[in-house]
Structure formats: C-alpha cells, structure tokens
Amino acid sequence: MGLIHAWRMQKPVADARTARQRGGLAFVAGFDLDRPVPMRRIRKEIDVVIRAVEAVGRRCVGVEPFLAPVEIGFVRA
Known part of the structure; x- marks a missing residue:
C-alpha cells in the first residue's frame, strides 16, 4: 500500500474536510x-x-453491504 495508498486517501479526506467546512452533516x-x-483485505481497507x-x-x-463498491457513511462529529 505505501505511497500509492497515501495518495489515494488524500481525495476522501480532502472531500470530508471540505464538506465539514461547508457545514455538511453527512x-x-x-x-x-x-x-x-x-x-x-477489504475489512482492513475499510x-x-x-x-x-x-x-x-x-x-x-455504517458500512453498506458490499459486492463491488464499498460505501461508508459518516456524520458530523
């Protein structure tokens, strides 16, 4: 995983931060x-x-039941 994984994680973290700054609840x-x-491996990635x-x-x-796409729901803490 290493550097490639860190690069891929930047997008969801940046999107979560932006949604929080805009006042998004979910x-x-x-x-x-x-x-x-x-x-x-899937559970580890989750x-x-x-x-x-x-x-x-x-x-x-919550984590949606998954077959191909995995969706993880978050709310504002």
Whole structure:
C-alpha cells in the first residue's frame, strides 16, 4: 500500500474536510473493487478509510453491504 495508498486517501479526506467546512452533516466515502480481493483485505481497507475520515471531524455510522463498491457513511462529529 505505501505511497500509492497515501495518495489515494488524500481525495476522501480532502472531500470530508471540505464538506465539514461547508457545514455538511453527512458524508459518504467509498472505494471500488476491480478484482476479487480477500475479505480480510477489504475489512482492513475499510478500517483505514474510517480512521482517516474520522480524524477530520466525522463519525462513522455504517458500512453498506458490499459486492463491488464499498460505501461508508459518516456524520458530523
């Protein structure tokens, strides 16, 4: 994951920060699965996204059931 992962995480974190500054109450972050991936890796990626977005003032309220796209809902903390 390393640097490529850090670069990909900049977009959802920046979007969450912008939504918070504009007064938005809800925010949805997510990612797509382009090939079969083990569930353990998917759950690990979900945890990384949650920690990154919660660090900018959001709180996770749920992860949608996923097959290809994973959507994680947040509200203003």
